Structure formats: structure tokens, C-alpha cells
Amino acid sequence: MRIKEKLYKWIFTILAFASLVFLTGIVIVLFKEALPIFKKVKFLEFVMGRFWYPTYQPPEFGILPLILASFWVSFGAMLVCVPLGVGSALYLNELAGYRQKAVLKPLVEILASIPSIVYGFFGMVVLSPFLQKVFHLPTGLCAFTASLTLGIMATPTVCSIAEDALSYVPRSFREASFAVGANRWQTLTRVVIPAAGSGISTAIILGMSRAIGETMTVLMVAGGAAVIPKSFFEPLRPMTSAIAAEMGEAPMGGDHFHALFAIALVLFLITFIFNIIAELISRRFRLKLGFSG
Numbered sequence: 001m002r003i004k005e006k007l008y009k010w011i012f013t014i015l016a017f018a019s020l021v022f023l024t025g026i027v028i029v030l031f032k033e034a035l036p037i038f039k040k041v042k043f044l045e046f047v048m049g050r051f052w053y054p055t056y057q058p059p060e061f062g063i064l065p066l067i068l069a070s071f072w073v074s075f076g077a078m079l080v081c082v083p084l085g086v087g088s089a090l091y092l093n094e095l096a097g098y099r100q101k102a103v104l105k106p107l108v109e110i111l112a113s114i115p116s117i118v119y120g121f122f123g124m125v126v127l128s129p130f131l132q133k134v135f136h137l138p139t140g141l142c143a144f145t146a147s148l149t150l151g152i153m154a155t156p157t158v159c160s161i162a163e164d165a166l167s168y169v170p171r172s173f174r175e176a177s178f179a180v181g182a183n184r185w186q187t188l189t190r191v192v193i194p195a196a197g198s199g200i201s202t203a204i205i206l207g208m209s210r211a212i213g214e215t216m217t218v219l220m221v222a223g224g225a226a227v228i229p230k231s232f233f234e235p236l237r238p239m240t241s242a243i244a245a246e247m248g249e250a251p252m253g254g255d256h257f258h259a260l261f262a263i264a265l266v267l268f269l270i271t272f273i274f275n276i277i278a279e280l281i282s283r284r285f286r287l288k289l290g291f292s293g
Contacts, residue, residue, distance in 0.1 A: 027268070030265045034262040040255055047067070049064055061255070061262075063239065063242075063266065064228065066239045069226075069237055069238045073147050073236070080152065082158065082204055085204075089158075092104055109156070109160060116214055119217050123146070143223075143233070154211050158204060158206070161199065162204075165203065169196050173192065174187055201278065205275070209275070212270065215241060216244070218241045219241040225237055239263050242263060243263055
């Protein structure tokens with residue numbers, strides 16, 4: 001019995017360290033392939049540059065339009081998925097009956113597992129022509145279409161994680177609130193949501209991380225124009241779609257190749273910052289509720 005326990009311990013230890021090794025390897029490769037471009041262009045010029053023309057002579061490596069496009073699309077996606085996702089989670093956990101929850105919860109999980117290319121195909125074939133016709137746009141492949149598609153895609157993730165967080169709120173919290181005369185709305189907004197704030201905020205951050213890191217969907221529906229966006233109805237090119245669209249054309253070891261890795265490095269740093277913010281928010285809510293850890 002002790003031999004089995006030691007074997008399991010070693011297996012799980014190796015798996016845990018293997019994930020750390022893989023993550024470290026990815027970070028090392030990103031820095032190794034991205035840093036050479038900064039010998040040709042300064043980091044601030046790279047990040048704040050307004051023009052992305054990597055194949056021109058001389059080339060221009062300014063990724064500000066790509067960064068703004070990523071945030072533009074992610075912000076629009078959040079406007080869609082946060083109200084829908086959190087609202088759906090509240091309905092499932094607080095209002096839906098047992099039979100409704102037994103049907104709706106698995107459906108949400110299924111929606112969360114649909115590949116992103118399916119959402120992209122839906123946005124390109126169905127949503128884009130519809131929005132182009134309704135708003136009389138020159139093209140339906142624009143920031144609004146990308147935001148709406150990403151918002152629909154991220155909603156099941158936000159809903160599922162937020163609903164799990166709400167389900168962990170002890171029933172005694174609700175009973176104590178009702179006992180002092182609070183109605184259901186007051187209990188929901190002043191007791192349940194603050195108590196589940198850590199999980200809800202994590203769900204929102206993860207939904208935003210998925211939106212800003214999504215590749216195939218924005219590649220199909222964002223329009224692909226590497227310009228600084230001025231409205232939701234203009235085509236744009238987020239960082240992920242620029243990497244996916246151009247990596248196959250960039251000569252290996254060239255400036256364009258290293259610039260694309262530098263974009264990936266910036267994207268990694270942005271996502272890393274989002275994860276730190278999610279952890280800080282989570283700790284803040286835990287401290288407010290009197291939990292440690």
C-alpha cells in the first residue's frame with residue numbers, strides 16, 4: 001500500500017513539474033524569438049507605433065493598431081457576455097427550478113465546448129451579412145461583428161464559472177438575510193453577489209482573457225485591416241489574427257518573423273497582467289468575507 005502511495009506521489013509530482021517546465025519553455029522561446037526585433041526598433045516605438053507594414057521597404061513595425069483592436073473587440077465582447085453570462089448564472093442558481101436547471105446547465109456547458117471556428121463561421125456567414133444589411137455598412141466584417149461573436153462565444157464560460165461560484169455561497173447566508181426582513185432582490189444584490197464576488201470577478205476576467213486571446217473567430221469576422229479603429233463599424237486586426245494570418249508568410253529568422261513573436265510576447269504579458277488582476281480581486285473578496293489564503 002505504501003509503495004502505491006509513493007508511486008502516485010511521484011507521478012503527480014512529475015506531472016506538476018512538467019507543466020511548469022513546459023510553461024517556462026514557452027516563455028523562454030517567446031523571449032528568444034522576440035528580442036532580436038528590438039535591435040532594429042525600440043520597444044516603445046514597437047508598442048506605440050501607428051503603422052504596421054512589415055513587408056514594406058523600409059518596414060514599419062508599429063503594433064498600436066493591433067493592440068487597440070484587441071482591446072476594442074474585447075471591450076465590446078465584455079459588454080455582451082458579462083450581462084448575459086452573470087444574469088444567466090443568477091437565474092440558474094437563484095430562480096430556475098430543479099428541472100429547468102437540469103436542462104439549462106448542461107446546455108450551457110455544451111455551448112462552452114463548441115470550437116471557436118464554429119462561432120467564427122456563424123459570424124461570417126450569418127451575422128455579418130445580417131448586420132451589414134441592417135446598419136447599411138460597406139462590409140459586415142468589422143469590430144461590431146467580432147465583438148458580438150466573441151461576446152456570444154464567451155457567455156457560456158462566464159455563466160458556468162459564475163454559477164459555480166454562486167452555488168458555493170452557503171444557504172445560511174440567504175436564510176439570515178431573509179430572517180432580518182430582506183426580500184429576494186436585496187438578498188441577491190447585497191448578500192449573494194458580494195459573497196460570490198471572487199468567483200464572479202474571476203469568471204469575468206477569464207471571459208475577457210478568452211476574448212483577447214481568441215484567434216480563429218476574429219480572423220474570420222474582424223475584417224483584417226491593421227488600422228487604428230475609430231468606431232465599432234470599421235474593420236480591424238487584433239494581435240492574434242495578425243499572428244495567425246502572417247506567420248505563414250514571414251521568412252523564418254527575418255525581422256517580420258521576430259516581430260510576430262514580439263506581438264505574441266506582448267499578448268502574453270497582457271494576459272499575465274489580467275491573471276494577476278483576477279488573483280488580486282479574488283484575494284480582496286476573500287479578505288472582505290473573512291477568509292484566509
